[in-house]
Amino acid sequence: MKANLKARFAALILFGFCSLIFIPQVNAQDEKAKPRLSVEYHKTTGEPASIFVKGKFKGEDGYEPTVNLDVNIYKVITEDSLAFLGTVTTNAKGEANYTLPEEQNDTALEHYYVVKVEDNDKFKDADSDLMFMDASLTAEIIEEDSIKYVVAQLLDADGNPIEGQSLKVKVRRLFAPLTIGESSYDTDEDGSIMVEIEDPIPSKSGVLTFEVVLESDDYGIVKAVFDAPIGVVIADLDTFDKRTMWSPPGKTPLFLFVFANIIILGIWIVIVLLIRNIIKIKKS
Amino acid sequence: MAKYQNLIEELAPRKFSRLGVVWTIALIVITMIGAAAYIDQVIKGQVVTNMRDYVLWGVYISNFVFFVAISFVGSLTAAVLRLTNSSWRTPLVRIAEIIAFAAITMAGITIILDMGRPDRLYNLFIHARLQSPITWDVIIITTYLVISALILYIPLLPDLALLKKHYQDKPKLSRIYAWFAINWNGSPAQKALQSKSIQMVAILIIPVALILQTVDAWLFSTTYRIGWDSTNFGPYFIAGAFVVGIGGLIAVTYVLRKVYSLENFITDMHFDRLGKILVFACLIYLYFNINEYLLPAFTAPKAEQAHLEEMFTGHYAPLFWFVTIGGLIVPIIVLLFKKGRKPVPMFIIAVLVVVTSWWKRYIIVVPALLHPFLPIQGVPESWHSYFPSLHEWAIVSGTLAMALLIITILVRYVPIIPIQRTMEEQGLTEANENDKKS
DSSP, X not given: OHHHHHHHHHHHHHHHHHHHHHHHHHHHHHHOBOOEEEEEEEEETTSOOEEEEEEEEEETTXXXXXXXXXXXXXXXXXXXXXXXEEEEEOOTTSEXXXXXXXXXXXXXXXXXXXXXXXXXXSBOOEEEEEEEEOEEEEEEEEEETTEEEEEEEXXXXXXXXXXXXXXXXXXXXXXXXXXXXXSXXXXXXXXXXXXXXOSOOEESSSOEEEEEEEEETTTEEEEEEEEESOSEEOOOOOOTTSOOTTSOGGGOOHHHHHHHHHHHHXXXXXXXXXXXHHHHHHHO | OHHXXXXXXHHSOOOOOHHHHHHHHHHHHHHHHHHHHHHHHHHHOGGGSSOOSSOOSOHHHHHHHHHHHXXXXXXXXXXXXXXXXXXXXXXXXXXXXHHHHHHHHHXXXXXXXXXXXXXXXXXXXXXXXXXXXXXXXXXXXXXXXXXXXXXXXXXXXXXXXHHHHXXXXXXXXXHHHHHHHTTOOOOHHHHHHHHHHHHHHHHHHHHHHXXXXXXXXXXXXXXXXXXXOOTXXXXXXXXXXXXXXXXXXXXXXXXXXXXXXXXXXXXXXXXXXXXXXXXXXXXXXXXHHHHHHHHHHHHOOHHHHHHHHHHHTSTTHXXXXXXXXXXXXXXXXXXXXXXXXXXXXXXXXXXXXXXXHHHXXXXXXXXXXXXXXXXXXXXXXXXXXXXXXXHHHHHHHHHHHHHHHHXXXXXXXXXXXOHHHHHHHTTOOHHHHHHHHO
């Protein structure tokens, strides 16, 4: 009976010990968050194309960015054959950009990529795929009858015009691009759009940066960015180095500096003379 | 010689009577209470006041403006009367100079009381921007304080020498007078220097006093704010200062005349003339008040209308009409009549003028701050209005008591009526008396 009790007690101790050792690990496994990945194809004319990855997970305060998350990029060769391209790590916003190697940026009709989170300590495994067709976008400024236009053309990988795609025309400003004309324009049978620049646009140097953007499920985000010296140069109104009423002490307006000091000196010279007279009275 | 000695006896500073002692102790106690409240404010911060985000210039600044105003005419009147060589000025100028000195001293101190961190006073100097009206104010108050001291001191020299001799039986007091008299012996060279200096300081103080009042007005009118944004403010402040200065002078003169039995020197004629000056000042100030309130009533945008409505018929209407009727209309009506310019009615009117002038500064400062261009939102209900806290009242009372204390102490040790000049006017000099005797 006594031995039986001892055995039960030992079993209880063993169970408690095991609980302490293993339960936290089981919990740690359960605490792994499931990331949600979104993937986009970005291409800007004249620059290497890239794959943009953004990750988030459901945290205590709602959706939070997956910070410092390693994401593997694979190119799908066939349905069950993946070629590993590289790994990117997300930043504080949960974003990462993978620049596609030139050899991957080929002229195949369709491109197929998979991004994966694998064997991560904090996050569960997850993946997302990306399929797109290659397209190229060119844009420039032309002038007809003294009116300036943004002209853009969208071509596929074989150089054929792509009709019926919506292009946005914007000019870059200090904080965010400003849309020109309507919110978007559809390409015609030549894959082209022509948008009038109605108002003169002010610019510090006179050079404006335009961008024509295609945001498409089939082609990804394709941009044509170019500079054009058609801005109206604005006068420099910065008064930082000037003498103004709101400048620091060293930049007092000269008229104020001169007249105020003349008044102050004029009064204080008389005061000094008066004190001198008092001293003279004392000595006389 | 007897007449000469009698005059010195009559005009030399006298010990306080029992009432004088009680008065002085009362002033010291009120000043100490104010000092204690101020120390508490420095320790706990300005949270002990009722000044908040909107009314950030409360009773301290209105009190400061009052002191600056009352200091103005003390000196200006003295200077103008000296320069115009008005023979009746003699018994009044020193009282005016004493008031001016006390008031401008307290104006400087009041500015420090309003500062959240008085230990950072030096920043006003080391980071001074000549573009800022605050800098102008610091410069002009310091300058005016020095000039007020000079215009009080230089004409005092012959009297100090007389008192040195008069108090020979009290060596300690005599030595103090001797130190301040700086070897004055009344030689022609000294008299010429003194006369020239008085002329210089009397001329100098006029533009400086005008600049002081104008800068004080510009502290307000250079801000783009309803009720202050006015080109009228400079002359408006000068006219107001003229009124309160003359009012203060009449009130103090009446009390000193009564306490020291100076009826032979300060006569009804003096009150009559001061009354005429006060009614003239009130009429000018009334004119500027009409300019200040009537024109905006016609042309004002909505925000200004709200401000004016609050003054004419709203929350501040009782105070507004009290200061307008009590401080301007009543004095004008009473003082236009000869009977109204007798000492007793003049004293009552003068006290009314000084009290209403203090409140006038309050309604210049506070209501304007309660009408910002952006509506007052998202703040506690108590921030929507302002009335000074106990700390503020204690500190302000302390400053007023201290101003009166400075006047009281100066009156105790300085002849209220210039002795030497009175003697000269009466043909009583020590030499003449000796000649008559021989």
